Amino acid sequence: MAVCIAVIAKENYPLYIRSVPVQNELKFHYTVHTSLDVVEEKISAVGKAMADQRELYLGLLYPTEDYKVYPSHMIIVYYTPVCMFFILIENILLYRHTRYGYVTNSKVKFVIVADSSNTSLRDNEIRSMFRKLHNSFTDVMCNPFYNPGDTIQSKAFDSMVSAMMVQAS
Numbered sequence: 001m002a003v004c005i006a007v008i009a010k011e012n013y014p015l016y017i018r019s020v021p022v023q024n025e026l027k028f029h030y031t032v033h034t035s036l037d038v039v040e041e042k043i044s045a046v047g048k049a050m051a052d053q054r055e056l057y058l059g060l061l062y063p064t065e066d067y068k069v070y071p072s073h074m075i076i077v078y079y080t081p082v083c084m085f086f087i088l089i090e091n092i093l094l095y096r097h098t099r100y101g102y103v104t105n106s107k108v109k110f111v112i113v114a115d116s117s118n119t120s121l122r123d124n125e126i127r128s129m130f131r132k133l134h135n136s137f138t139d140v141m142c143n144p145f146y147n148p149g150d151t152i153q154s155k156a157f158d159s160m161v162s163a164m165m166v167q168a169s
Contacts, residue, residue, distance in 0.1 A: 001115070001125075002114050002115075002129065002164050002165055003097065004018070004028040004031065004111075004112070004113035005017075005019075005110075005111075005112050005113075005161050005164060006018075006111045006113075007109075007110055007133075007137060007152060008032070008108065009149060010108060012036055012109075014029070014032070015108070015149075015151055015152050016151065016152040017032060018162075031097070032111045035099045036111075038061040038099075039101045039103065039109055042058045043058075043103060056103060056104065056105070056130075056134075057127055057130055058100070058102060058103060059100065060098060060100055061098075061101045061111075096116040097114065098114050098116045099111060099112070100112045100113075100114065100126050100130070102130040102133070102134070108137070112129060112130070112133075132164070133161070136156065136160045136161075139156065139157070140152055140154045
């Protein structure tokens with residue numbers, strides 16, 4: 001389902017970012033921060049008058065396609081009586097990710113990057129993921145030993161996020 005889940009503070013610094021696979025962590029860190037521009041646009045589009053009645057779920061932020069060229073190449077060799085031909089074929093894989101946003105009343109932002117090859121993922125499932133994430137975040141904030149603004153290091157929060165993440169194969 002989700003390949004990256006991030007919690008971003010009101011001042012736009014990360015409180016928690018987790019991605020699967022771990023090798024793409026920097027890429028997803030960049031992806032989450034580029035999604036914040038779209039989140040800010042959607043928040044400001046609502047307007048000041050409707051701020052109390054706004055929907056916390058921002059919906060689909062934007063889809064993207066990433067191409068990855070594997071360094072391993074396939075070489076096909078053709079032998080003819082006169083000469084030998086080499087054809088080099090690069091392995092290209094297309095990744096499609098969709099980004100969803102959610103903003104709490106205290107302006108803390110949640111971003112979920114989902115693998116869009118999973119066509120069974122519906123809008124109501126994304127909403128329920130954000131509700132679970134918000135409830136777990138509220139539990140972290142209610143912890144008397146947590147200092148607001150620090151990175152989230154709760155084992156309960158981490159296990160809840162792990163349950164939402166797709167298992168890398």
